[in-house]
Amino acid sequence: MKTSEQESNHLAFVAQTIEEVSGVPASEASPEKLLVDELGIDSLSLVEITFTLQKVAGVEIPEEEMAGVRSVADLVDLLPADRSF
Template identity: 45%
Template structure:
């Protein structure tokens, strides 16, 4: 598991109350109950935690977690 995936999973569970068992790479934020307002908060949290620039419209509830990890990695966050 990459550092980005671990960070994303940790943020979703600790800050947004998503059960770890529900988090899958192919799942979308919408399937996890993350709506557009929470997506904005998630985007800001990820920016701060991972040190990458993200616009709120880059991450939507339709994106899979794998797509979000790929996007963050493309912006320069380290991936193991």
């Protein structure tokens, strides 16, 4: 279970990664935002975002988990609770 501080830290990390990869301002990447429908992130950028998160977090994200990613919060949930970024 993540604390609110960890959630905030992870959200900032995901938002920054989204901005670096797709150009969508980090300030727009709030948890409830849908990656494709609201932020306009294409599938190639989503793969790159995921790859970056895996590399920096040092985790492997199974394809079946990635298939269910729809929102910024879904990306945050993929990050391990015991890590800070």
